[in-house]
Amino acid sequence: MKQVWLNISPVFRRFLMSYMIVLMIPLIAGYVSYRTSIDVAEQSSLKTSIMTLQQSKDLIERRLAEVQGFTKQLAINQDLARLMTARSDEQNYDVYGLWKMMRDIASYSQTNDFLSNFYIYLRNSHLVLTPSTVYYRPELFYESNHYEGMTFETWKKNFLEKSNLSMVVPQHDYVTKTHQQTVVTFVQALPLNSFDTPLASVVVLIDTKKMSTYLSGITDQYGGWAFVRNHDGETVLSEGITGSDIAKIRNIPSGKPGDISRAADDMLLISIRDELSGWVYTAGVPKSALMINANR
Secondary structure (H helix, E strand, O other), X not given: OHHHHHHOOHHHHHHXXXXXXXXXHHHHHHHHHHHHHHHHHXXXXXXXXXXXXXXXXXXXXXXXXXXXXXXXXXXXXXXXXXXXXXXXXXXXXXXXXXXXXXHHHHHHHHHOHXXXXXXXXXOOOOEEEOOOOEEOOHHHHHHHEEEOOOOHHHHHHHHHOOOOOOEEEEEEEEEEOOOEEEEXXXXXXXXXXXXXXXXXXXXXXXXXXXXXHHHHHHHHHHOOEEEEEOOXXXXXXXXXXOHHHHHHXXXXXXXXOOOOEEEEOOEEEEEEEOOOOOOEEEEEEXXXXXXXXXXX
């Protein structure tokens, strides 16, 4: 081969070398341009995914703020304040006051889907007040409205008697006479400055299906999944993934600045942290979904 090359005319060899150099320049430039386009497309898809997760986070927090605002309105309700301080027995209930309070709070359940199921526990009179009825003993209420696998004593201690200030209880199966659903629970003690023994507790049961719709942007657009964890690492809410699968995930980003996304097998993990609540919103996006634009 070397002999053949030497037998070629020097002029032709110089021409051939120049031609090869000229040919390599656009090839190299094309490859660099291709890699740059791939990187730009990947970064663009990543930014879009982060933006989608951020929008989900903002919507969930806005809806929870509405629930918190509802409890604050109840805190300044004068009719409820009178019911909270009244000490009654079965022969001495303020029937008109209870009926009026039921009528007033019924409007909330009809205008806000996050408030479609809630109740108020009045500690002094041991009443459980809902928008449609009054239970004269918490035991009677819990017989037909209870958390799966939770005893009455545990429920009463943690939900009714504690001084809970805007406590959000992670998703849990909830059973009524007619159906079973998974709920996220918001608990607020009244008055708002109840640092010892509250006079009342407002408990709002939010169907996780309603909350999960705000995480569906990730699942619908990318075919991935998303979940929310509180500051204790408990899964508050999930969409497209089960609790057992969440426990298997490793190398989840913390959501702090500089640690927003990480690659894990064939998935890209993205986390956003809410500094006020300590909640971390995490999404898993298949790399294949992020590469659609890049491949095109």
